[in-house]
Each structure stands twice: as C-alpha cells, then as structure tokens.
Amino acid sequence: MKIAFVGKGGSGKTTLSSLFIRHLAATRAPVVAVDADINQHLGAALGLDEAEAAALPAMGAHLPLIKDYLRGTNPRIASAETMIKTTPPGEGSRLLRISEDNPVYEACARTVPLGDGEVRLMATGPFTESDLGVACYHSKVGAVELCLNHLVDGRGEFVVVDMTAGSDSFASGLFTRFDMTFLVAEPTRKGIAVYRQYKEYARDFDVALRVVGNKVQGPDDLAFLRAEVGDDLLVTVGHSDWVRAMEKGRAPRFAELEEPNRAALRTLHDAVDASYEQRDWQRYTRQMVHFHLKNAQSWGNAKTGADLAAQVDPAFALDEAAPTGRAAAAPAPA
Numbered sequence: 001m002k003i004a005f006v007g008k009g010g011s012g013k014t015t016l017s018s019l020f021i022r023h024l025a026a027t028r029a030p031v032v033a034v035d036a037d038i039n040q041h042l043g044a045a046l047g048l049d050e051a052e053a054a055a056l057p058a059m060g061a062h063l064p065l066i067k068d069y070l071r072g073t074n075p076r077i078a079s080a081e082t083m084i085k086t087t088p089p090g091e092g093s094r095l096l097r098i099s100e101d102n103p104v105y106e107a108c109a110r111t112v113p114l115g116d117g118e119v120r121l122m123a124t125g126p127f128t129e130s131d132l133g134v135a136c137y138h139s140k141v142g143a144v145e146l147c148l149n150h151l152v153d154g155r156g157e158f159v160v161v162d163m164t165a166g167s168d169s170f171a172s173g174l175f176t177r178f179d180m181t182f183l184v185a186e187p188t189r190k191g192i193a194v195y196r197q198y199k200e201y202a203r204d205f206d207v208a209l210r211v212v213g214n215k216v217q218g219p220d221d222l223a224f225l226r227a228e229v230g231d232d233l234l235v236t237v238g239h240s241d242w243v244r245a246m247e248k249g250r251a252p253r254f255a256e257l258e259e260p261n262r263a264a265l266r267t268l269h270d271a272v273d274a275s276y277e278q279r280d281w282q283r284y285t286r287q288m289v290h291f292h293l294k295n296a297q298s299w300g301n302a303k304t305g306a307d308l309a310a311q312v313d314p315a316f317a318l319d320e321a322a323p324t325g326r327a328a329a330a331p332a333p334a
Contacts, residue, residue, distance in 0.1 A: 001272050002148065002159045002177060007184035008041075008194040009165035014212040015243055016184050017162040018045035022254045023265040024158050024308045025117030030099045032109070035123040036141050042162045045120060046112050047251060058125025059143035062107045066143055069103050070094050070150045076313055082306045085142030086173055086292035088285070089150050090313025095322055096150050098157040104147065117256050130160040141174060148177040149288055152322050155276050173291025175202065175286075181209045182268065185229070187221035192228045199232070205287060208275055210234040212268070235267040285317040 014037065024031045025146035035042035037055075043053035043128050067080035067087075074092035077083060089095060096104060109120040115149070124141050144161065153159060161178070175181070183198055185191040195211060202209050213225045213236035242257045263313035289312050292300075 001153060001155070001157065001179045001276060002151070002161070003272055004161045004163050004175070004178040004181045005184060006163045006181060006194075006198065007165065007214075008186075010189055011165075011184045011191060011194075012180065012237075013182075013184040013187055014045050014162050015040045015164070016182070016212060016214060016237065017160055017245075019243070019257070019261070020182075020265055020268055021046065021119055021160050022033070023112050023262075023269065024160070025114040027269075028117050030157045031117075031119040032098055032159045033112075033119045033121045034144055034159065035121070035166050036144050036161050039060050039165075040125070042125055043112075045246070046114065046119070046121065047246075048112065049249075053258055055109060056121065056123045057108050059108045059122055059147075060125045062104075063143050063146075066146060068105055076311050078306060082304045082308065082311070083146070084292075084295060084300045084304065084308065085145045086149070086288070086295045086300075087311055088288045088292050088313070088316075089318070090311070090316045093150060093233065095152045095318075096147060098151075098153050098159065108143075124292075127286050141172070145172060145174045145177065145239060148174070151253075152318060152320055154275075154320050158272070167319050170293070173287065175207060176205050176287045176291070179208065179279065181232075182212050183209060184212050184214050185225065187213060187224045192225075195229055195232075206283065208278065210271055212237065212264075215239075231312055234271055235264045237261055237264050246315055258284065281318045281320065288318075 005013045005020070007013040021031060021033045033042065033046065039178050040053070041132070043056055044060065053271060064080060067083040070089070071077050071080050071091060072092050072094040074090050075089065076090050096102065105120060109122045111119045112119050124144060141164065148159070181202070183195055198209060209232060209233045211225070211258060212230045213222070216222055216225070216236040216238050222236060225236065238260065240258055240261050242252060242261070245251055292312065293309055300308045
C-alpha cells in the first residue's frame with residue numbers, strides 16, 4: 001500500500017508521517033519510508049542524528065543506476081538515457097517489491113531500527129547550492145516517481161512518502177501514485193486553502209484524500225475543521241508531550257505515545273487497509289501512461305531526442321501477481 005502525507009509547510013506532516021511509520025514498524029509490517037520533501041527532515045523525525053541523516057544517499061544521485069536496473073530487457077526503451085521520471089514499465093522491465101533485496105535499495109536505502117521493528121529509509125536528497133538557478137525540485141522527486149511506477153506492493157506492505165509542502169506535487173503525476181493521501185491540516189484558513197487546492201486537483205483522478213486535523217486544541221478547532229472539510233476529515237491529533245520530547249532528541253519508547261494519538265494512528269492504518277479493496281491496477285496503469293505521454297510531448301521528447309510515446313507497452317498493466325524482477329504482460333482480452 002502506497003501512502004502520501006501532504007500539507008502546507010509547518011502543518012506537521014513530517015511529524016505525523018514519522019509517527020505513522022513508527023506505528024507500522026511496531027506491527028512488524030514491511031515498510032519503505034521515503035523523504036520526498038525539499039526540506040529533508042524525515043530521517044531526524046525517525047531518530048537519526050544530524051550526521052546519520054546527512055549521510056543518507058540521495059536517490060537523485062543514483063538515477064542512472066535506478067534507470068538501468070528498472071529498464072531491464074524492455075525492448076521499447078532504447079537506453080537508460082531515454083528514460084524520464086514518468087517512463088512506465090513494460091514487458092522485460094524489472095519491478096520493485098517492498099521486501100526484496102535489489103540494487104536500487106542497496107544504493108539508495110538504509111535500514112533504520114525503530115523499537116522492535118525497522119524500516120527502509122530512502123531520501124530524494126536536499127536541494128543543493130549547485131541546483132540553484134539551474135534545477136527544479138521536481139527533478140529531485142523524479143526518482144521517487146520512477147520507482148513508484150515500477151513498484152508492485154500488496155496488502156500489509158507499505159510505502160510511506162513524506163511529500164514536499166503545498167501543492168507542488170501536482171506538477172507531475174506523482175500525486176496519482178498512492179492508494180491513500182493524508183492531508184495534514186491545521187485549523188486555520190491557510191491550512192484549509194491547501195486542502196481545497198488538493199481537493200480540486202485530485203477530483204479528476206480519483207485520488208483517495210482524507211484530512212488529518214493537527215494541532216487541534218479544543219471543540220472550536222474541531223468544529224472549524226468539520227465545517228470546512230466535511231466528511232473528508234478522518235481524525236484529529238492534539239498536543240503530544242511524546243512528540244515534544246522526540247523533537248528534542250529525547251524520544252521515549254514509542255509504546256509510551258499518548259493513547260489518543262495512538263488511537264489516531266490506528267484510524268489511519270484502518271483507512272489504508274480499507275483502501276486496498278478499491279485498488280484498480282488497470283486505472284493506475286492508465287494514469288501512468290497519461291502523464292508519461294503528457295510529459296513526453298511537453299519536454300521529454302525534446303530533451304532525450306527520442307519519441308517517448310513508443311515506450312508505452314499497450315499490452316502491459318501492473319499486476320500484484322507479476323513475477324519479481326520483471327514485468328508481466330496483461331492478459332489478452334477474451
């Protein structure tokens with residue numbers, strides 16, 4: 001299951017995504033955590049010290065390796081250099097699994113112990129001085145989008161992505177790559193404005209969007225959120241001494257997180273599990289192809305000097321039963 005945490009800057013999405021990751025790890029579920037925010041704070045929120053967080057490998061720096069591995073023997077992709085962030089898999093492509101070992105995880109992921117469990121942590125990499133004036137941050141998250149396009153995950157397996165703040169994720173097709181998107185909103189006009197942007201953008205793509213109210217201090221805050229987001233409000237989270245201690249680098253055992261906040265995390269988990277029944281791999285593949293063709297026409301063809309529409313395998317659809325390491329063709333229509 002693929003989960004995104006989004007929201008305006010300062011809403012608490014990194015904190016909440018890290019709590020949800022800890023919750024999943026405590027259940028011993030297989031988890032890949034991805035820091036796709038322009039401000040790379042997820043590692044610290046998961047307990048890494050400054051040096052450990054800075055030492056995380058940047059996915060963007062390993063993009064050639066990622067492309068070469070995922071390309072596999074796909075005859076529609078002439079070379080790894082012609083792959084862009086939206087390139088879809090086809091017959092011969094290699095697919096990623098959450099629990100496997102592969103060269104992508106070896107290069108880009110690091111195992112982070114969390115209490116009785118552990119997670120694989122990946123990071124896009126920070127926006128560096130060399131990027132200023134010459135690069136767009138969406139090029140950083142391209143590696144994430146490419147990996148998600150080639151990922152086959154099942155029930156009880158989780159990828160949790162801490163997304164960049166605001167509505168920037170809608171600049172690519174990345175926002176359609178998730179089974180559930182949790183929008184973290186404070187009970188403020190600015191928090192609701194970001195929710196409305198997401199709601200509008202997501203409407204045409206059947207994006208499952210639920211709101212997590214954060215920093216809710218009383219009945220008035222709760223009433224405000226209910227009035228503004230209606231049934232999209234899933235749960236609210238209030239003050240946490242545990243989180244305050246964690247932010248000081250003194251986090252107690254996760255089992256000591258306050259019960260109301262633990263209950264909120266269980267509600268998130270239940271919502272994700274329920275979304276499994278709504279999975280539609282055919283629609284997921286169609287959306288992938290839609291954004292690939294759009295990007296190819298807009299800039300990809302000119303950048304690579306190739307007709308990227310030819311990379312689309314019309315007989316292919318992602319499938320949970322696809323063999324590890326390669327893609328499977330969709331069954332022929334009856």
